[in-house]
Amino acid sequence: MNAAANPLLAVDRLTIDIGGAKVVDDVSFTVAPGKVMALVGESGCGKSLTSYAMLGLLPSAARRTGGRIMLGNTDLAALSERQFRKARGKDISIIFQEPSASLDPLTTAGEQIAGAYRVHHDVSKTEAFEKARQMLVDVGIPDPDRRLHQYPFELSGGMCQRIMISIALINGPRLLVADEPTTALDVTIQAQILDLMKKLVAERGTAIVLITHDMGVVADIADEVAVMYAGRIAEIAPVHALFRAPKHPYTALLLASVPKLDDAPKADLATIEGMVPSPSEFGIGCRFADRCPLATDKCRFEQPSLIDCGDGHRSACWHIDRMAEIREVAA
Amino acid sequence: MSETKNVLEIRDVAVHFGGRGGLLGQSGPVVKAVNGVDLDIPRGATVALVGESGCGKSTLSNTIVGLQAPASGSVRISGEEVVGADKRKLNDIRRKVQMIFQDPALSLDPRSTVGATIAEPLIVRGIAKGKELKARVATLLQQVGLRPEHADRYPHQFSGGQRQRVVIARALALEPDLVICDEPVSALDVSVRAQILNLLVALQKRTGVSYLFVSHDLGVVRHICDRVVVMYLGRFVEMADRDTFFSNPKHPYTKALMSAVPEADPVVQRSKERLILGGELPSPANIPAGCAFHTRCPLATEICSKERPELTPRPDGARVACHHA
Numbered sequence: 021m022n023a024a025a026n027p028l029l030a031v032d033r034l035t036i037d038i039g040g041a042k043v044v045d046d047v048s049f050t051v052a053p054g055k056v057m058a059l060v061g062e063s064g065c066g067k068s069l070t071s072y073a074m075l076g077l078l079p080s081a082a083r084r085t086g087g088r089i090m091l092g093n094t095d096l097a098a099l100s101e102r103q104f105r106k107a108r109g110k111d112i113s114i115i116f117q118e119p120s121a122s123l124d125p126l127t128t129a130g131e132q133i134a135g136a137y138r139v140h141h142d143v144s145k146t147e148a149f150e151k152a153r154q155m156l157v158d159v160g161i162p163d164p165d166r167r168l169h170q171y172p173f174e175l176s177g178g179m180c181q182r183i184m185i186s187i188a189l190i191n192g193p194r195l196l197v198a199d200e201p202t203t204a205l206d207v208t209i210q211a212q213i214l215d216l217m218k219k220l221v222a223e224r225g226t227a228i229v230l231i232t233h234d235m236g237v238v239a240d241i242a243d244e245v246a247v248m249y250a251g252r253i254a255e256i257a258p259v260h261a262l263f264r265a266p267k268h269p270y271t272a273l274l275l276a277s278v279p280k281l282d283d284a285p286k287a288d289l290a291t292i293e294g295m296v297p298s299p300s301e302f303g304i305g306c307r308f309a310d311r312c313p314l315a316t317d318k319c320r321f322e323q324p325s326l327i328d329c330g331d332g333h334r335s336a337c338w339h340i341d342r343m344a345e346i347r348e349v350a351a
Numbered sequence: 352m353s354e355t356k357n358v359l360e361i362r363d364v365a366v367h368f369g370g371r372g373g374l375l376g377q378s379g380p381v382v383k384a385v386n387g388v389d390l391d392i393p394r395g396a397t398v399a400l401v402g403e404s405g406c407g408k409s410t411l412s413n414t415i416v417g418l419q420a421p422a423s424g425s426v427r428i429s430g431e432e433v434v435g436a437d438k439r440k441l442n443d444i445r446r447k448v449q450m451i452f453q454d455p456a457l458s459l460d461p462r463s464t465v466g467a468t469i470a471e472p473l474i475v476r477g478i479a480k481g482k483e484l485k486a487r488v489a490t491l492l493q494q495v496g497l498r499p500e501h502a503d504r505y506p507h508q509f510s511g512g513q514r515q516r517v518v519i520a521r522a523l524a525l526e527p528d529l530v531i532c533d534e535p536v537s538a539l540d541v542s543v544r545a546q547i548l549n550l551l552v553a554l555q556k557r558t559g560v561s562y563l564f565v566s567h568d569l570g571v572v573r574h575i576c577d578r579v580v581v582m583y584l585g586r587f588v589e590m591a592d593r594d595t596f597f598s599n600p601k602h603p604y605t606k607a608l609m610s611a612v613p614e615a616d617p618v619v620q621r622s623k624e625r626l627i628l629g630g631e632l633p634s635p636a637n638i639p640a641g642c643a644f645h646t647r648c649p650l651a652t653e654i655c656s657k658e659r660p661e662l663t664p665r666p667d668g669a670r671v672a673c674h675h676a
Contacts, residue, residue: 062540063511162630176631177404206403207567208628211611215627233541236570236613239620259617277545278615279574285593286552286575289545295510 027090028053028227029074029195034087034097036069036078041299043082044069045251048326051244053194054225056217058238058259061248064296067231070248071197073097074229075114076104091195110140113188117200119180123172129156129183130168136187155186160216178209182216189220199231214241235278239263244332247271250297250307253326257333265343267335269312272346290349306338313349314339355430358447358528358561359392359415364424366410369636380636384410385421386585389662392529395555397562399572401608402582405632408565411582412531415563416448417441429528446476449522453534455514459506465492465517466502472524491520494557496550512543516550523554533565548575569612573597581605584635584643587662591669601669601676603650604628642674650675 027050036044044066051057059067072078074089074096089096091111099107116122124132133155134148141148149168156164159182172180181201188196198217202210218241221228232238238245238259246256247268255268266272276290283289294311297303306312309319318338326334366385385407392398400408413419415426417433426433431444452458459468469488473479479487489499495516506514515535522530532551536544552575554560566572572579579596581589581604589602600606603626610626628647633639639646645655654674662670 062542178631206632207611208403208607209631211613211625211627214613234613235541235615236620239615239617240613242617263615263617274541275615277542279548279570280616281573281614281619283574285573285577288549288552289574291546291549292542295512 026053027051028092029229030088030090031070031074032088032090034070034073034089035085036066036073036082037085038082038299041302042085043251043299044073046325047087047246047248047251047253049244049246049253049256051195051227051229053227054221055243056221056228056230056241058230058232058242058245059248060232060235060238060245062233062296064250064298065248066251067248068199071114071199071229071231074195074197075108075112076101077114106140109136109188109193110191111193112195112197113191113193114197114199115181115184115188115201117203119177119184119204120172122184123180125172128169128171129175129186133168133183133186133190137190140191151190152186155190156182158220159186159189160212176209177205178212181205181209181213185213185216185220189224189226192224193226195227195229197229197231200233201230202237203232203234210237217241235275247274250302251299252307253336254308255333255335255337256326257335258331261331261333267329267333267340267343268337269314269339269343269346270308272343273349306336314342314345356393357391357427358394358429359390359563360425360427360430361388361390361415362425364388364411364414364426365422366407366414366419367422382636383585383638384635385414388424388582388585388587390580390587390590392561392563394528395559395561396578397555397564397576399564399566399576399579400582401566401569401572401579403567403632405584405635406582407585407635408582409533412450412533412563412565415529415531416450417445446525447528448531449525449527449529450531450533451515451518451522451535454538455511455518456506458518459514461506464503464505465509465520468506468517469502469521469524472521476525478525487524491524494523494554495520496546510543511539512546515539515543515547519547519550519554523558523560526558527560529561529563531563531565534567535564536571537566537568544571551575569609570615581608584633584638586643586672587670588644588672589669590662591667595667595669599667599669601665601671602644602673603648603676604644607647642672 029051032048034044034047035042047070061067084097130149130152133152137148137151153164161167161182202213242259245259245262247254249270255271273290273292292311305320305322306324309315324336324338326336328334365387368382369379402408414421428444428447433444466488469491470484488502492499492501497516536547564576576593578592580587583604589605600609607626607628614620630647641656641658642660645651660672660674662672664670
């Protein structure tokens with residue numbers, strides 16, 4: 021299950037700076053073709069910035085100050101805007117949380133999908149429309165001929181997200197970045213979209229970088245998980261290992277704070293005291309130290325790097341050997 | 352405070368929109384957002400209202416607090432009728448029911464200090480002023496896990512979780528019998544979610560307040576609620592006590608919802624029986640005849656498209672509206 025064997029995407033020591041603060045700090049991970057890597061974390065952990073950097077979509081205040089983003093043999097982080105335009109939508113695509121906000125309200129679904137195809141392929145409108153129609157069939161939209169000619173406001177949220185996925189996949193990208201793709205959808209529609217994504221990954225071998233805060237979605241679809249905290253990767257592991265035996269206190273507490281089947285009703289849930297530090301408050305030590313029940317002076321003064329625990333499981337914690345104590349706190 | 356057993360009693364409530372006086376005198380379709388609904392919430396209990404966008408759960412919440420007049424039916428809060436009550440009466444009743452919304456940032460006035468926000472209902476009702484008012488606000492802040500000195504700060508100086516605490520403090524200021532919580536933790540980060548859920552439970556233990564908890568997150572519902580009601584296109588399709596509901600769900604829509612919510616455990620999630628619904632929620636302006644769910648139901652037969660099933664009691668106490676469950 022190690023993606024490192026032949027990665028499609030290799031993010032290597034990526035560092036992004038906003039106003040002098042390292043909001044993404046030394047982030048590395050790889051994704052193999054046909055695999056789903058979940059970037060998990062709370063607001064402000066840097067998961068979205070990491071993924072925007074892959075598409076050259078960083079906000080103007082943010083600057084990449086170090087590291088590489090290798091897609092095959094290309095360093096995406098070094099591309100000019102002009103070169104990015106060729107790659108974006110073709111080699112790498114993105115879908116966002118709110119499909120209705122991502123679609124052009126004045127253009128029909130068909131024109132938007134066909135348009136995305138024609139940017140990268142020199143074909144006639146008719147051909148591109150045929151391609152778009154086929155794509156709608158692939159993403160499970162019934163009555164595609166009618167839908168092609170409808171505007172986003174005529175389509176439901178789930179349908180709009182399928183249109184977004186069609187636009188993202190029409191050029192057969194090798195990598196799809198999905199930024200909270202189901203957060204705005206109802207659960208029954210979420211289940212449909214997650215199943216669709218699983219099917220597309222399996223059929224097309226597209227790799228997915230999935231950004232989410234929903235541990236249920238991670239448990240459903242991810243192969244590997246990187247848990248981010250305050251701009252750094254706290255822990256990275258194959259999905260089963262991460263849920264079975266988390267090796268970072270933050271992950272363990274995060275998992276314990278989600279209500280479980282066998283919890284007593286209305287019993288106190290585990291919580292994490294305090295708040296995520298803002299980038300100006302990042303200290304020299306472990307960024308989780310102030311909230312961590314295991315923290316010692318070493319944690320406050322020395323920043324831990326990812327330590328290999330075997331089987332692709334790595335954790336950035338000085339006290340991996342004391343994880344049993346966390347399980348007591350969380351229980 | 353009156354001592355009726357139920358803080359909320361709803362009987363046969365229907366809420367319709369549109370239908371007459373449309374643009375250019377045309378009559379539009381009648382949207383039956385809520386249709387013939389009965390619900391009791393006992394004192395000190397938490398009842399979950401579960402369903403997808405457009406099922407009518409927000410319309411029902413609005414009707415309970417008197418923000419929306421029903422087309423027919425009765426809504427009693429602590430024994431007092433909301434429907435048809437005059438302004439003064441309604442004002443009295445509203446004191447007993449409060450609301451908490453999903454996004455605390457949108458529920459707070461950015462230009463008021465949180466102290467002023469929490470004090471407002473107390474001032475409006477003439478309950479406290481001066482020193483006493485200040486003391487009440489301080490106590491409320493402490494009850495929700497904030498500090499008295501936070502009263503002088505503005506909403507933007509707080510995190511999302513803290514803002515939701517402020518909203519909860521404001522809702523509790525008038526010591527309501529019932530608080531309607533409309534997706535109160537959906538907009539919050541996971542670790543903060545647990546803090547707010549713990550707070551809601553602790554406040555209920557201390558004050559005996561009842562909650563109507565509107566949510567689509569069945570994990571949260573299972574954790575916090577005593578009873579669960581599932582709504583589909585304006586009607587209740589299943590209602591049961593928590594344990595019965597989760598151990599033995601009966602309506603095919605309930606089962607579909609349960610199978611659709613991903614469990615935060617890859618072993619459970621990947622081995623569980625999946626029942627993925629085809630299609631989408633039909634428009635409430637055009638509700639299918641018979642059982643409204645028959646267009647998406649895996650069990651549907653001929654009778655389902657012709658006859659609407661009534662909520663009927665089952666031996667384990669659940670009530671289910673299905674011909675085949």
